[in-house]
Amino acid sequence: MSGGQTLNLFLNIGFPIALLVFAYLIGSLIERRHFANIRKRESELRGFPVTTFERLPERWQVSSAGLVSGSIVVSLDYFKRVIAGLRAIVGGRVKTYEPLLERARREALLRMTEDARRAGYDAVINVRLETSRLANAAGNGNSTAGVEMLAFGTAVKLERR
Amino acid sequence: MRYVPREPRDGINVSKTHALVEAGTLVAGFSLIFVLIVLVLVFMVELALLFVSPEAEARVFENWQPGDLVAVDADDRRLAEVDALTQRLARHWPDSPYRFRVAINDSEKPNAMAFPGGLIIVTTGLLDRVQSENELAFVLGHEIGHFRNRDHLRMLGRGMLLTLSLSALGDGSGAGLGLTIADLTLRGFSRRQEADADEFGLTLVHAEYGHIAESTRFFERVADEFGGDHGYYEYVATHPSPEDRIDEIRELGRQRGWSESGPPVPLQW
Ligand SMILES: [Zn+2]
Numbered sequence: 001m002s003g004g005q006t007l008n009l010f011l012n013i014g015f016p017i018a019l020l021v022f023a024y025l026i027g028s029l030i031e032r033r034h035f036a037n038i039r040k041r042e043s044e045l046r047g048f049p050v051t052t053f054e055r056l057p058e059r060w061q062v063s064s065a066g067l068v069s070g071s072i073v074v075s076l077d078y079f080k081r082v083i084a085g086l087r088a089i090v091g092g093r094v095k096t097y098e099p100l101l102e103r104a105r106r107e108a109l110l111r112m113t114e115d116a117r118r119a120g121y122d123a124v125i126n127v128r129l130e131t132s133r134l135a136n137a138a139g140n141g142n143s144t145a146g147v148e149m150l151a152f153g154t155a156v157k158l159e160r161r
Numbered sequence: 162m163r164y165v166p167r168e169p170r171d172g173i174n175v176s177k178t179h180a181l182v183e184a185g186t187l188v189a190g191f192s193l194i195f196v197l198i199v200l201v202l203v204f205m206v207e208l209a210l211l212f213v214s215p216e217a218e219a220r221v222f223e224n225w226q227p228g229d230l231v232a233v234d235a236d237d238r239r240l241a242e243v244d245a246l247t248q249r250l251a252r253h254w255p256d257s258p259y260r261f262r263v264a265i266n267d268s269e270k271p272n273a274m275a276f277p278g279g280l281i282i283v284t285t286g287l288l289d290r291v292q293s294e295n296e297l298a299f300v301l302g303h304e305i306g307h308f309r310n311r312d313h314l315r316m317l318g319r320g321m322l323l324t325l326s327l328s329a330l331g332d333g334s335g336a337g338l339g340l341t342i343a344d345l346t347l348r349g350f351s352r353r354q355e356a357d358a359d360e361f362g363l364t365l366v367h368a369e370y371g372h373i374a375e376s377t378r379f380f381e382r383v384a385d386e387f388g389g390d391h392g393y394y395e396y397v398a399t400h401p402s403p404e405d406r407i408d409e410i411r412e413l414g415r416q417r418g419w420s421e422s423g424p425p426v427p428l429q430w
Contacts, residue, residue: 013341028180039168047166083180085334086187095176095183102174 020079027077031099038106045113049123050153056125061159068124068155070111073134074104075146104149105129116155127153191335195342198326203350206318210311215258218314222278227264231282234267239288239430246294247281247301253368259308271383275304275313290382294426295366295375302362309361312354319347355401359410363419372423373414377407 056062076084080096087094108129116124129151136145176183227233244263251261259279266272271287281304291297307313323343330336367373380403400406414421 012344016337024180024184035171039171042168046168049164049166051164079180079184082334083184083187086191086338087183088333089191089330089335093176095178096180098175105174106169 020082023078023080027079031103034103034107035099038103038110041110041114042106045110045117048113048117049125050109050113050127051123051125052127053125056156060123060156062156063159064121064157066119066121066155067152068112068116068119068121069150069152070108070113070115071148071150072104072107072111073146073148074100076100101131101147101149104131104147105151108149108151112151112153116153119155120157121155122158124153124155127151188338191338192342195339196346198339199323199343199346202319202322202326203347205322206315209318210314213314215311219258219260219278222276222280223260225276225278225280227262227266227276227280227282230276231264231266232268233282234265234285237265237267237285237288240265242429243283243288243297243301246298247305250298250302250305250365250369253365254305254309257305257308261305261308273300273304275307277313277317279308281305290386291379291428292382293375293378294428295370296379297428298366298369299362299373299376300379302365303358304362305365306358306361307354310354310357312358315354316351352401355406356409359406360413363410363413367417367419370423370426372420373410374421374423375425376414377410380407 076097080100083096084094087096109127112127113124129149132148132150134145134148228235240263243265247261247263251257251259261279261281264280264282265288266282266284268284269286271284271290273281273283273287275281281301283300287300288297291300327336327339327343330339363373363376366376384403384407411421
């Protein structure tokens, strides 16, 4: 194969593949570290009640309450996007997106819980999760800049537990 | 009721499949499917060619105006000479069903293309760069070779079917992968076609001049001019790279015992 065709082949195939490998390596490193960080903080917050009750349990004596929220915006990496694009043709579980949304969910809940604890509350009830898609700068709806995961709930301070 | 603290468990919402396994499965699966699609397309085009005789093709596309396809420079005074040279070369293919026509496309990039019905379009960029009639004759002979092997219809048919079948995928990563696989698969076919067209072109040149001197000069010159950069140079995008061809053409000449030396015919412009 001559120089010209090698160059052509590199530009058409090699460059996207290099970008994929780069995105995969950096993306999975970030993901691993994020999960480790999430697990560490979750074990620190163990014992802090976070529930989806809409009403207070009868025995709880609440002295104060307030809204707490935590949110995170996460973006796909190029690798996940490309693989999900292929997956979208045949359908099925978009396996590369699942860890991303799992991270977002747990991180948002953690931020909310940390917010509640820092403000001196004892528990959070009526917790809700919401997801919204952020449009990219072009705003044409064809691609997504990322998703926002928002967790919010009512934090309560108890007179006695 | 008692609140029991519990940490979130891993692995409920996340599939156990490793991302690379997922990627490998999808890429391998789709590659296989795309290779099969391309092979089916190639087969369908070959089948269609059996039903369209060269005579029928020549009749249908007889009235095609080159201006419908590309911007044509009808006033270029080199047109008459290129046309006359094409007719002289075509005389060495006596049972040709085509009545060859030539048009000049006003484009800086050197290129030559074969269109249905015997239409050959050369660019001003090509005419600016050829320095003897022999150089031009081989480029034209190569295009005539495409007509003889009916590659111009193959390219057109495959291109159309491929565009049609890939358009269903939109412009996402699936279409990108599909195009790459299709390109790699078709590369093998087009390489064979180009070599065959070179062979026929060289036969015409030898029949016309009695030698094949200067047949590769044009390619040597553009290889020098564009250097390693000819990935972007159009003639290479639709033809093999100059370096590869030069060697193959020389080898073919040696096998046939055709003389590589002879007086070049100067151009009249
Ligand atoms: Zn060709």
